[in-house]
Amino acid sequence: VKGVIILELKKKEYEFLEHEIKRLETEGVISKQDQEKILQYYKVKQSTSFVQIILIVGALLLGIGVLSFVASNWMYLDKGVKFLLIIACIIGFNIAGVKMQPHYPKTSISLHYVAILMFGAGIFLIEQMFNLSINFNTSFLLWAIGSLVIAYYLKDLALLIFSTLLLFVYLNGSMLLDETSYPLAILLFLPALYVLLKKWNDSSLFAFFLNALTINTIALVLLEFVPKLIDHDPYKVALFILFAIGIIITYLPVRPQLRKVTHFQGHLLHGIAGLFLTYQFSIFFALAYFVFLLYLVYKGNLTSIAIICALIFRYYVDFSFDFLPKSFAFILGGIILIGFGFFFEKQRKRREIQ
């Protein structure tokens, strides 16, 4: 059916519903057509099955085994032979994956996972064979490219997220460990991945990783370039820009399915940056931020309650050791936390009613 919202149910829930609707039909309450029509509004939620988990763990073990076999540098096998062996295995696992796809889709995908992990092992092996001292972030970039192409072709979410994780290593490795060249490729990958996100029906899990990669990129750019432009307190400025970006993200008009996860990440960002900023600015910043958080809570945002708790805890630890007698500090802390617990529960209830 087009234009309607299809609700995803757990398998048991769906079976109950199906059973009930069938009963209503046999009792004559609804017609046969009604029965079919109603069921079109529901579908069974695909969850990871036991078989899938076993296959994925198996693929991971096999892949990691090959990776550490390469790292072990076993000298009784010539490096050239190892290389040909890896190439043959990648081809073999991919062909087996393709052949098994029609009848055993779950096994098939796990074989492709093994091939992807072996591809990574192959990259490290070449560096080992020729004693190349190139930095590991380039290896991770190449690994990500290969894995991304296959993820796109197989339309596999796990592989897509794996590629994103490889890009995390590439990005942070280039900026934090090896400062010889900027990871410019990330500027190409980010927009491309956002296009893919749309193709993946705005999967919120992938959106979470992709947004995190974007925020990570922005944070590194700020840490790199703000000190070059500003002489006075550059890290404070960078942190404040991140704080502001966090707030902007929470108001970003994104597609409906991405809203929840994106706004949550915005709150997380301004929460963490804000907390660090309370050490940089005077108490007035903390107070203003506190009022802003209260406003967000009033608007129904629950993440802000966690930030408020963290903020209070941070000052509670400060003050309790400085001024107050310990017992008094504990009593006060207890009252504050219970108060917040009550507030939290009340807020949730209000949401449920709405």
Place this chain on the structure above:
Amino acid sequence: MKWKNNKLFQQVIVFSIPILILIGLAIPPAWTTLTGEEIRIQTEPIDPTDLFRGSYVSLYYEIETVTLADMDSAVISEIKQKNSGDTLPVFVRLKQENNDIYTVEKVEKERPNEGIYLKGELEAPYEFEETKGIFHIRYHLDNFYAEKEEAINLEKATTIGPAVAVVKVKNGDAILTDIIIP
């Protein structure tokens, strides 16, 4: 466009990408190793481990350290303008000593027409005046991968005397092929 809808064709393209990346990665160093000229450089190893590539011997080369006298005027004027931490791509012309070991003859900006030379990255110092005329060049020849035990033995043996690195060179590209303990 019939080929666009051909599933087998698509599969061949997609799944050959990792293979092509691997082969593409292997060809340049393999070419240098097969066709390059063999030279020997004095070196000093230490032994660390890498999570993905296993244990290796990290090498320090004699030719990594150069003085102002080794550099031509174009290199000197350019490196003076660089910020600390930046690098300047250079060509290092080598000469063969009596004991068969190659040492630095000249650090140049332009690619030499003949002779043995290596591509390198000259590191800009923090304070130009305080370098005492000593500069550092990176060649990306720093790692020699070996099995754990071999790596340890190599390091032990070289505490007695310096080792010699066997390097294949082709058009300035270099591949480290072996370490010889004298």
